[in-house]
Amino acid sequence: MQKIMIVEDEPKLANHLKSHIEKYGYDVRIVNDFEHVMDNFREMKPELVLLDINLPSFDGYYWCRQIRTESVCPVIFISARIGEMDQVMALENGGDDYITKPFSPEIVMAKIRSQLRRAYGEYATKVEERVLETDGLKLYPERLELSFERKTVSLSKKESDIIESLMERYPRVTGREDLLEKLWDEQTYVDENTLNVNITRVRKKLQEVGLKDVVETVRGTGYRLNVSWKEIKE
Structure with a gap:
C-alpha cells in the first residue's frame, strides 16, 4: 500500500x-x-x-x-x-x-x-541499479542502502552521497570542497560544522555494519576511506 x-x-x-x-x-x-x-x-x-x-x-x-x-x-x-x-x-x-x-x-x-x-509506475524511467563495491563494502545509491558481509543499513541521501564520493575516490583523498560542492548547491549557506556532522553520521552507519574507524580525516584536506578491515579479516 x-x-x-x-x-x-x-x-x-x-x-x-x-x-x-x-x-x-x-x-x-x-x-x-x-x-x-x-x-x-x-x-x-x-x-x-x-x-x-x-x-x-x-x-x-x-x-x-x-x-x-x-x-x-x-x-x-x-x-x-x-x-x-x-x-x-x-x-x-x-x-x-x-x-x-x-x-x-x-x-x-x-x-x-x-x-x-x-x-x-508505467511512466517511471527504468534504470539499471548501480552497485559500488570496495573490498566487500557495497553501496546501493538508488536504494540508499549500505551493506557489509551480512549486515545492511539504510542511509539518508547525503550519507549515501558522501560514501559514494569516498568509494569513487579511494584510495585517494576526497577534498572537503569537493564534498561540499556535491552535497549543497552554491545558493545554500553551509555552516563550518555541517559537513563534520554528516561525516559523523556516516561513521556511525559504517560502524553499524561492523566497520569502525574506516573514514580517515586528512588534516587540512578532506577524508579518505581506510580499508584496514581487509587486513583484519586476513
Missing part, C-alpha cells in the same frame, strides 16, 4: 483530504508536529507528500528542500497562494506540482495518481 504524507496546518482540510484519499486504497498520515516534519518523513517513508506553503515556524519551501536532501519522492504543493511567483518558487525549491485552494478532491487525486505513475 503506497503511503502519502499530508503536511497541512488546517486540521479540517487535512482530515478531509485524508478521508478522500483513503477511499482509493492509500495509507495516509497527517503531520501535526510542524517543528519535526523530517522526523515524520523518515519514520513514514512516504511515496508522495502533499505540502502546504504557509506553515508554522518554517514554510513549505523549506521543508521541500529538506526532503530533497534525502528523497526524490513526488511533492505536490497545496496552497491558497495563487501568484505566478509562488508556483515558480514551489518548483524551484523541489516541488513536482502545485494545486491552488479551493480545489476539487478529484483534481488532487488525479494529480496524485499522475505523480505516482511517473515516479514508480
